[in-house]
Amino acid sequence: MTRRLFAAILAGVVMAGQQLGAEEEPSFSILGFEDLKGWADDDHQAALTVFRNTCGDLSAPDWSALCGMAAEAGDARQFFELFFRPVLVSNGTDGLFTGYFEPELTGSLRPDGRFQFPLYRMPPEAEQQRPWLTRREILTDGVMEGRGLEIAWVDDPVELFFLQVQGSGRVRLPDGGHVRVGYGGANGHPYSSIGQELVRRGIYQPHQVSAQVIKNWVRRNPREGLDLLLVNDSYVFFREVNEVPADKGPLGAMNRSITAMRSIAVDPAYTPLGAPVWIEKEGQAPLRRLMIAQDTGSAIKGAQRADIFFGTGDRAGRIAGRIKDPGRMVVLMPIQRAYALLPESVQ
Template identity: 75%
Template structure:
């Protein structure tokens, strides 16, 4: 049975598990394992109670069906799936003629401000100079730009060691898509744009490419991550490692971090599976918006960069919490 309620232009629909396309075929145990990675960090008592129960389950599918209900949350925008990954860049701990593009820690004045300097002002001005805020230097400004979009990554040092960096904050300016800007300028059609296409265009057009990167005023600062092993995924917004093809980034105004989320992604490679909302992103805005984590490295990057698909997103909410989202007259 489906129930609907509208509040502040947001619609909530409670569905049955039989309404979920592909639910029977998924690996629910894999999803439960990822859920257990972060559910103990959720704030509310009902989530923590379910987390305690989850650790004793031998039938993951039955656990989700018994204690949750799928909720479709709609805000008027179409569903959109994109992908992200953990980039791996070549860099060094010291600047050189090759490694001359710095990754910065967040300066205190940026953290204190609601909105600080723009990307152009940070990269072309002197405000960051001589302050020891550099974590590392890399050899490619385009890869650094996309590292900021991803929010975390690894730097491969000349001696073969790696350092991992994570999101530390941003300058407070709204994210602007440079892919959308290339379409607006008539350089590409929307269906032609991918991360690799953008990178190639910027490298072929150095001056115009630099200006294109500055079209996005948002700028991300990093922190060095020392407590995550190389075998684990990067830390997401819940400060726990995320899992390839089981973790997604969501808009936490609509989806609680740590919640199970059923995705029905269309496109050339349909995906039907239970994911866990363990991350956020500055470009992830809306109730039907999700960014799928694909893993680390170039292959994951190619898969993530091609993804821009429609579909449907349903949040698995604890039963009482699901029905509490509806007004009384919706029953």
């Protein structure tokens, strides 16, 4: 499961200006497909393919029936329009879209002069004691050394830090192979935003902070930068994810590979995992697309909050890091389920 999404990097900085503390009871309204901007222009077949990847895990009878029909559907747009209704869910917060990606680091299965920074499995005592040691104690007290807990070694401590924030990624090996890692647990301390810390120190204003800005500052100031990373007491451990081929996306919250530009992370309190979701993202690069809710994240809270998966590697990371846009999301629900959400007075 991708449990530490890209939006968590900035922790409250990304959310500045959002009324996150003013959440209300959710309200529901049913729209027509003609109300969805750009609906007719999307590639509905691509969305249907991704929907099929996880709909078999939906156990409710109405969802199960639709999954069976999806397997036989010929016209994808007709399938969605015939069996679903668009439902706008609101809980009093503005829409916010961010992006996330799967990092790819350069590493080795053995340490050497270049590859010195290990990815660790979770030690047994960290599972039994909550919270366990802080990041600073784990990295400076030698508690992990000589125990065989290393999965691989990488060449960049800053990228390793952001891999921990992200929660999953790939390590590219010298022979061209890959090791994929996923979230294996944490030390139990809350995440502290290093973006907020840079703002607190007066180095940047909130609107200036991004993942790339943080990385560049740490690299320009190596001693202060590495100490800055230790401000975050949270420390993430990894596990090898051998069941996912290198050409597939990382595992999402439904324990299935997610798909670039068709999978999103949502708040499952408002959006069912596995549901199709129509995205109307504004900003410099507007996006109108049918996505599938296949992931979650600690920073993804609210009915109108989504994180868009942009893929694997540096290019995907650069694009994802620029996304912080308003808009709206509309959940496609099975027809009877959609109307059951409405108050009796309007049914």
